[in-house]
Amino acid sequence: MGxxxxxxxxxxxxxxxxxxxxxxxxxxxxxxxxxxADRLAEVxxxxxxxxxxxxxxxxxxxxxxxxxxxxxxxxxxxxxILRALKSGRHVFSEKPLCTLAADAAAITAALxxxxxxxxxxxxxxxxxxxxxxxxAQIRAGLLGRPYFVEADYNxxxxxxxxxxxxxxxxxxxxxxxxGIHMIDLVMWLVGSDVVxxxxxxxxxxxxxxGSTFPGYDLSVAxxxxxxxxxxxxxxNFGCVTPHFHRLVVYGTEATWENGLPIAHLTTxxxxxxxxxxxxxxxxxxxxGDLVPSFVDAVLGRGPALVSEREALAALAVCFAVKRALESxxxxxxxxx
Numbered sequence: 001m002g003x004x005x006x007x008x009x010x011x012x013x014x015x016x017x018x019x020x021x022x023x024x025x026x027x028x029x030x031x032x033x034x035x036x037a038d039r040l041a042e043v044x045x046x047x048x049x050x051x052x053x054x055x056x057x058x059x060x061x062x063x064x065x066x067x068x069x070x071x072x073x074x075x076x077x078x079x080x081i082l083r084a085l086k087s088g089r090h091v092f093s094e095k096p097l098c099t100l101a102a103d104a105a106a107i108t109a110a111l112x113x114x115x116x117x118x119x120x121x122x123x124x125x126x127x128x129x130x131x132x133x134x135x136a137q138i139r140a141g142l143l144g145r146p147y148f149v150e151a152d153y154n155x156x157x158x159x160x161x162x163x164x165x166x167x168x169x170x171x172x173x174x175x176x177x178x179g180i181h182m183i184d185l186v187m188w189l190v191g192s193d194v195v196x197x198x199x200x201x202x203x204x205x206x207x208x209x210g211s212t213f214p215g216y217d218l219s220v221a222x223x224x225x226x227x228x229x230x231x232x233x234x235x236n237f238g239c240v241t242p243h244f245h246r247l248v249v250y251g252t253e254a255t256w257e258n259g260l261p262i263a264h265l266t267t268x269x270x271x272x273x274x275x276x277x278x279x280x281x282x283x284x285x286x287x288g289d290l291v292p293s294f295v296d297a298v299l300g301r302g303p304a305l306v307s308e309r310e311a312l313a314a315l316a317v318c319f320a321v322k323r324a325l326e327s328x329x330x331x332x333x334x335x336x
Contacts (some may be wrong), residue, residue, distance in 0.1 A: 002024065002025060002026045002027040002028045003026060003028075003299075004026055004027045004028065004066050004067055004295065004298060004299070005027075005028050005030040005064040005065045005066045005067070006018075006021040006022075006027050006028065006029050006030055006031075006065065006066075006067055006068075006069060007030055007031040007032075007033065007059045007060075007062065007065040007067075007068050007069070007089075008021070008029070008031070008032050008033065008068075008069040008071065009033045009034075009056050009059060009068060009069065009070050009071060009072050009080050010033070010034060010070065010071035010072035010073070010076075010094075011032060011033075011034040011036075011039050011040060011043040011071070012039075012071060013071050013094060013287055014032075014034075014069060014071030014072075014094075015043050015046075016286065016287035016288050017069045017071055017092070017094075017122075017287065017288055017291065018032060018043070018047060018050075018069070019288060020286070020287070020288025020289070020291040020292075021069065021288070021291055021295075022047060024291060024292065024295055026295055026299060027067075027295060028064075029047055029049070029050045030050060030051060030062060030064045030065050031050055031051040031052070031053055031059050031062050031064075031065060032044055032047060032050045032051070032052055032053070033052075033053040033054070033055070033056050033058075033059045034054070035054060035055075037054060040052050040053075040054060056072075056080055056083065057083075060083055060084070060087050060089075065089060066089060066090065066298075067089055067090040067091070067092065067298060068080070068084040068089045068090070068091055068092075069091075069092045069093070070084070070091060070092070070093040070094060071093075071094045073165055073169065074096060074099055074166075074169055074172070074176070074177055075099050075169050075170070077093055077094065077096065077097055077098055077099075078097070078098035078099070078100065078103035078104075078106070078107065080093075081093055081097060081098070081107055081119070082103075082106060082107060082110055085107070085110040085111065085114060085117055085119070086110060088114065088117070089117070090117050090118045090119070090294075090298045091117070091118075091119045091120075092119075092120050092121075092122070092290075092291065092294045093119070093120075093121050093122065094121070094122050095121050095122055095123055095176075095180050095181070095184075095314075096121075096176045096177065096180055096315060096318065097119075097121055097311055097312070097315055098315070099169075099171070099173065099176055101319045101334075104312060104315050104316070104319070104336050105336055107119070107312070107336075108312060108336040111308055118294065118297045118298045118304065118308070119308045119311065120290065120293075120294045120297065120304040120305075120306045120307070120308070120311060121306055121311040121314075122287065122290055122306075123180065123181055123184035123185070123290075123306055123311070123314065124181075124285055124286075124287060124289055124290055125181050125182075125184070125185045125245060125283070125285075126184070126185065126188060126290070126305050126306060127285040127289035127290055127305070128281070128282055128283045128284050128285050129280045129281040129282070129284040129285070130258070130263060130278065130280040130281060130282040130283075130284065131185060131189075131247075131282075132280075133278070133280045134189065134249065134256055134263075134278075135188065135189055137256070137265075138189055138191075138249070138251070139191075141253075142251075142253070142254060142265075143249060143251030143252075143253055143254045143255075143256060144251040144252030144253030144254065145251060145252045146189065146190050146229055146249055146250065146251045147228070147229050147230070147250060147251065147252060148229065148230050148231070148250040149186045149189065149190060149229070149230075149231045149232075149247070149248065149249050149250065150231070150232045150246070150247070150248045151182035151183075151185060151186050151231065151232070151233045151234075151245070151246065151247050151248075152182070152233070152234040152236060152244075152245070152246035152247075153178045153179045153181055153182045153233075153234065153235045153236065153245065154234075154236050154239045154241050154242075154243065154244045154245070154246055155174075155178050155235070155236060155237045155239070155243055156237075156239050156240070156241045156242050156243045156244070157237065157243065158205055158206060158209060158211075158217065158237055158238045160237065161174075161206060161211070161213050161215075161217055161237055162206055162209055162211035162213055167211075167213050171215065172215050173215065173216075173219070173318065173322055174215070174216060174217060174218070174219050174235040174236075174237050175219045175221070175233075175235045175318050175321050175322065176315075176318045176322075177235075178235045178237065179219060179221075179233055179234065179235030179318070179321075180314050180315070180318050181245070182233045182234075182235075182245065182247075183223075183233055183314050183317050183318060184306070184310065184314040185245075185247070186223070186231050186233065186247075187310070187313065187314065187317070188310070189249060190225055190227070190229050190231070191227075192225040192226050192227040192229060193225065193226045193313065193333070193335070194223045194224065194225055194226075194231070194317045194320075194333050195224055195225065195226050195332065195333055196223075196224040196320075196330050196331065196332055196333065197221050197222065197223055197224070197317065197320045197321050197324050197330065197331055197333065198221065198222045198324055198329075198330045198331075199219060199220065199221040199222070199321045199322075199324035199325045199331075200219075200220050200325070201216030201218055201219040201220065201325050202216060202217075202218050203215065203216050203217050203218075204217075204218070204238070205217050205218065205237070205238020205239075206237075206238060209238075216325065217236075217237045217238040218234065218235070218236050218237070218238060219234065219235045219321060219325065220232065220233070220234045220235075221233050221234075221321045221324065223317070244260070245258065245283070246258060253267065254266060254267045256278070258282065260282075261279075261282075262277045262278055262279050263277075263278035263280070263282070264276065264277060264278060265278055290304070290305055290306060293305040293306075312335070312336045313335060315336070316333050316334060316335045316336060317333055319334075320332065320333040320334070
């Protein structure tokens with residue numbers, strides 16, 4: 001049996017995380033927790049050796065648990081992460097780590113007080129074979145220097161706002177809840193911090209659907225990177241399209257554009273030159289694909305694919321976007 005005991009809180013997407021930890025040779029799935037008794041019984045039946053808890057406090061009292069996977073509702077993440085860190089547990093959390101800047105500061109302080117603990121978040125697009133290959137191409141200089149990137153989180157699931165739990169979360173942010181995937185991705189690809197953002201949003205799509213959802217269902221942000229690059233990221237929950245991660249990276253030597261079923265790499269300004277076809281799998285990853293690198297980090301075998309600093313950096317940009325939406329002015333990014 002594996003040496004690292006795992007507890008999972010929240011059994012929506014958390015079931016997929018439980019499955020990933022359960023099949024890892026160095027882990028033991030010790031416990032599952034969900035406030036919904038029926039859901040807990042249903043998922044628990046698929047993991048018969050795991051103990052079941054209706055309350056997270058009972059899970060944290062289980063001394064066999066060395067790491068916690070947090071997959072509760074977005075506005076409960078901070079509470080569960082802080083409980084875990086302060087009780088000496090490593091944390092793998094669904095995004096976002098939290099929904100308030102004050103909670104991000106508290107998480108940062110908890111990590112500083114326990115530097116041996118590892119924290120990572122499930123911004124899983126880094127595990128997509130297509131985006132991982134793009135990252136390698138950029139680092140190899142194939143695109144030259146990236147100077148502009150466009151990234152759209154086209155969710156195409158407006159009902160998740162108008163009918164699901166997201167619409168009941170106070171001040172729900174589509175950038176924190178979805179666009180953070182693209183913010184993390186572009187920062188990883190460009191390899192530079194975002195220093196300033198400007199943002200706009202609207203709720204036209206949800207209003208047209210007859211919803212009273214009070215937040216923006218579309219948020220668009222312009223990003224200024226510390227190396228001079230510029231980016232645009234959109235979180236578009238109301239789009240009439242299937243779920244898709246639109247991405248275009250403009251480099252001084254080539255342009256890379258995601259598409260279905262293939263991406264394209266353009267290396268010439270000559271209109272008669274056909275772009276190269278990129279057939280790496282997309283999305284090609286599962287919700288648990290970042291789990292192995294997190295376990296490696298916990299066991300001292302190497303860094304997690306998403307480090308503590310990177311997880312908190314993406315949050316900082318999202319909070320700057322939120323401030324820019326409220327102020328109508330450019331806002332500096334304040335890193336934790």
